[in-house]
Amino acid sequence: MVLPIENPVKSFWIEGAKSPLRDFRSTPELPKEALDVIIIGSGYAGATMAYWLNKFARDGETPSMLMLEARDVCGGATGRNGGQLRPHFYSRYPPWSERFGADGALKLIQHEVAHIPAFDKLFQDEGIAEKVCFKKGETFDAAMTQEAWDRLRGAYDMMQKDHGVDGDVIRECRLIEDPKEAEEFTQMKGCLAAVVHPTGQVWPYKFVHALLQIVLDTGNLNLQAHTPALTVSERDADGLITVTTPRGSVKAKTCRWTSHLLPEFTKLIHASRGTIAAIKAPEGFIKHTGAQHWDSVVNNYHLQLPPPFNSIILGGAKAVVIHKPETFVNNDQEDIQFEGVPEFYAGWPARDVIGWKGEDPAPFEGTVEEGGVWTGVMSSSIDAFPFVGPVPDKTGHYVASGFTGHGMPRILGSTAHIAPLVLSSLGVPFETPAAAAIFPPLPEPFHVTAERIKTLQQLEPKEKHKLAMEASLESAKKPFAKQPSLPLAMSALAISA
Template identity: 60%
Template sequence: MVFPTANPTKCYWIENAESPLRNFRSSDELPAETDVAIIGSGYAGASTAYWIHKYTEKASKQPQVTLLEARDICGGATGRNGGQLRPHAYSRYPAWSKRFGPDGAMGLIAHEMAHLSAFRDLADAEGIAEEVCLKFGETFDAAMTDEAWTRLKGAFQAMQKDHGDENDIVKACRLIEDAREAEEFSQMKGALAAVVHPTGQIWAYKFVHALLRIVLQKGNLNLQANTPVTGVSERDADGWVTVKTERGTIRARTVVHTTNRWAAHLLPEFNKLILPMRGTVAAIKAPPGFIKHTGAQHWDNTVNNYHLQLPPPYNTIMIGGARQLLVHRPKECMLNDEDDQEIAGVAEFFKSWPASDVTDWPGLSLAELSNKVDRSGCWTGIETSSADSFPFVGPVPARNGHYIAAGFAGHGMPRILLSAAHITPLVLESLNVEYSQPLLAASFPPLPQPFQVTAERVERLQNTNIAAIAESYKQSCEESAKKPFCNTERAILKL
């Protein structure tokens, strides 16, 4: 049985939020019974709790929900991410079209793009947009090499060819093919060209805590930090699932597994389906409003950086990736759960990034990390690699009363909110609870077929060769590691 590490690296997002819910427990003792037990307090768990509240707020009776978290509230991947609310507006189109056809690919993209309006509407309805630093605008994929531009432009043109210039998503994207214009827009030195499309950015940790605060105020949520779940039973003849924790046992009518990488510790059939991938992000001090657009730099299919800047009073640049450095050490990332360890050399790499890569950077050669507490300016987190590249959302096959939303492969922000809205009616129907669709969810597109959990999909993926996946990742890193952009002084720092 695999649990999250006990003492993860300190993180800018978490330390600077100073949330009163960080170690919150609604009660000293666990409730004996609950209608819904949600395991995992990140984005998926909080969204599920929120949608249960919204779907039943007009009902005569609301279900009781207990949310259990092994560590601090939202202390895992959600609380450590890069802050991007950035759909795959075009870049995955060729791969998805090949697997699911042009309409299937566009359906996947449309589901992600719908998260932009969904976040705007939710934040406006709850009055939390400023609190969670929610912003919308344009983002760029800057091609730093001809190889990258061939791939990025080709992806857009494939979508354009299949769906035409009048398609709303196609119209939302645009190419910048002039190098000078691309560098000026992106603020990235040496950008050759760029693809631009709509995006958002958000302080995900604050967003999760805001959702939980809203639901707690309604009185139907019991929130329990630092309460690892050690086992779950099948639903018994009386309709109860026994949830065992290190602090006692709860009986639940339904259980929702929202533990992402850690789902397999309670659902072993997902052991080969959801694999760990360690990533790293840093916070860099910057002048107010210095970075104009969120974006990513691309050198090849493996090597990239991505970044954004927080609004005042924070002003911090959040940057992730460091792939020029990490391709030299694939074991530091793939199948790695060590979010209690920093990756040697990464902090120095990120500190050198602004002067090396950003136009008109006013600072010294090494930027200053933004630390609220000791060593909180650069951290690691555990995202996932899915066996078939898509998350698992819906009822768990052969486990009556169990549901899952996990395996979001480091791209959960434009996928989870609507995925949780899909699960919620299924959970409520299993409880025979009265509910109605909230106005906020009225225009949501259906859950993409590749996200859906089926017995056939779970069974087929039991044949996943984890060693082969790790070897393929290693080979792709080794190929990139030979290229000039991965052999600069910065990229081989502290090897």
Template identity: 65%
Template sequence: MVLPNANPTKSYWIEAAESPLRVFRSTVDLPKETDVVIVGSGYTGAATAYWLHRFTEKNDSLPRMLMLEARDICGGATGRNGGQLRPHAYSRYPKWSGLFGPDEALNLIKHEMAHLPAFRELLDHEGIAEEVCFRLGETFDAAMTEKAWARLKNAYMTMQRDHGEDGDVIRDCRLIDNPEVAEEFTQMKSCIGAVVHPAGQVWPYKFVHALLRIVSQKGNLNLQAETPVLEVSERDADGWITVKTPRGDVQTKAVVHATNRWASHLLSDFSSLIFGCRESLASIKAPEGFIKHTGAQHWDHIVNNYHLQLPSPYNTIILGGGKSVIVHNPRNSILNDNEDRQFDGLPEFYQSWPASDVAHWPGKDPAELGRQLDEGGVWSGIESSSIDGFPFVGAVPHHDGHFIAAGFTGHGMPRILLSAAHITPLILSSLGIEFTPPALVAPYPPLPKPFHLTSDRIERLQKLDAKAKYEADMKDALESAKEPFCNTERSRPKMLR
């Protein structure tokens, strides 16, 4: 049995939000039965609950939903990620085109890009855009080495070659190949060039808590914090699935597995398909409006940093990556679930970043953390790692009444909302509940083929040597660790200095 760590490091997102739903329980006792149990209270679970509500609100057929969370509400990956709603607008195009062809690669990109207007429409409809610090704008990939610039520029040019300068997506992207202009736009010192494209940002924890509040107020969602699911059964002859918890058992007609990295805890089919990977972020105090755009710095295909700045009154920079430190000991990250620990050397690295990397930084050196170190100043989180790089979305083969959206590989923000919209009609159909898709989902592209969960995909991926894949990932990290940009004074953990 694998469950999340009981005492994770504290995240700025969670501590600063001070949400009343943090350890919320709708009722003292668990209900004996319900229509749907959603396991997990992060972005996937909340989006699924929201869509189940929206799909049925006009039909007077609202399903009874029970959401069970092992720890605090949204205390996992969504409460610990980077907050960037940042599609892969071009950067994965060569790889995806090589795997699936130009058209399917473009479909994958369009699905991610569609999350920008989808977020805008949903948040405007619910009137919570300001509450969750949502903004749309431009983001950048800043090349910090010639190697990185060659890779980024090639991805952009390959997509442009295949789909033309006026293609649906490529026309919204642009190259900045003048170093002076690139540095001015990105605010990153020593930036060689950059690719710019549309993106957004959001306070992910507040977003999830807002959705759960909205659905709970409709009266058909029972929310239960600190209630780990220990086991789920198959459907019995009467159509019931038994969900076992330390607080008692619940009978349900459907189970939604919204646990991302932890999916294999309840579904052994995924034990060699979805793994954990520990990452880290920090909060840095900054002058109001100082960072103009979200963005990422790239030195090679592994080593990067990424950041955004929250609006007033928070003004805090959320900074992640730190890969120039992490690659020296990749076992601290890859196949590692120890989110109760800090990475050696990363707090100091993060505090040195503004003065070292940001042009015209007016603040202190080292920078002040947004909160005390162990109170949300620097934190760890566990992202999922899918063996083929794509999530598993759909009805679980050979497990009647079980549905899943998991394995988002650290890139869930521009994938989960519409993936949850895909599984919602599958769930409702299995329950025999009438539904009407809301207008919000109508204009957006269907789920990309590589996301679909099928028996063939599971059987094919289970034959892969998962151990070899992750050993290769560790080897790649150690190769990056030899590079000069990973051997500056601030990038080498103390034990290696």
């Protein structure tokens, strides 16, 4: 079993939030009595699982819950992501339709798109939209090369052809094909064209902590930071599951947990590492969230936080990291920075953004060492889709993992799917809350089935990693990957399987 690295680099999301729940323990000791549910992990998946169990359950019948976190609360991937609630409206349509057909691809997209109104409804109901910096708006995919535009426009055209110009998703997208208009809308120097669609953004760490506080206030959740789960048993003769930790053991009727404790998922979910920065900027400088695309590998993505924060959150830096793909493919070294990435981020505003009048290099929110630039680890699935639902042949065990760096428009709907299953298993009556009712059924590729696990276990992860590194090194040879501000003593490296 692999536990998270103990001393990750600092993240602006975490440091800037200054949450009182960061190292929170509801009680000095672990509960002695058996609980209804144990949730392992306090990030987006764990927090929304606790929230939905509380919201679905009828008044007074919320199950007793214990949440175990190996590090500080929400100190993992959710506390280090990009903050973009950015569904794939069209860009993944070609590979998804090839695998699952036109209707199957559309269902995947509709599930993601439903997250925008569902987040909006949840935040309205709880009154926390401003607290968590939630904002709806438009986002863009900016084509920085003809190669990128051919890919983006091709995906848009294929989806429109299959579902019509008035399809319920494609009609929300629009094209900007004039380079001058594209540059003006995106604020990106050299943008050739763009696809625009709805989006949302949020401070993910504040979002998770706000949900946890809501559930903690009910008295139904015991939260324990710095308490890693070491083992999880099968159900015993009394119908209880035992979870062991360095601080003792606890028992529960059911367990919602992450994949590092499930041996059948060892080859199916692996780590990958990304990088993000928080850059000081004038209020309202960035008009729309967006992404720059040079090819299918090299990109940046960004948003700007509302006042009083105003920071630009910038991620990607693929033009740098692709020269050493072993630093991010199947890699969990979130205790170190990527070589050359802070310099790349510092030069991005003046180099790429129209009208930037800030300093160059741009000042970060805090120093690089104090959270201005950070890395984070994503759990990547071998077939690019998460594992959501009851674990086959393990009664009382549920999983939500492997979101492959795209969890923001997937997890809330996934845990809304699991919550009534857990409550039913406990015999707790429930009603679907309004925000959860917005979601369509969970897409079939997300479901955990014995057949899916068996099929995927036949694949070789090293081969998948090798292909990913080869693709990165091919992109590294292209002109746009040779940024003049970078220390390009980085040459194509031999790939080690």
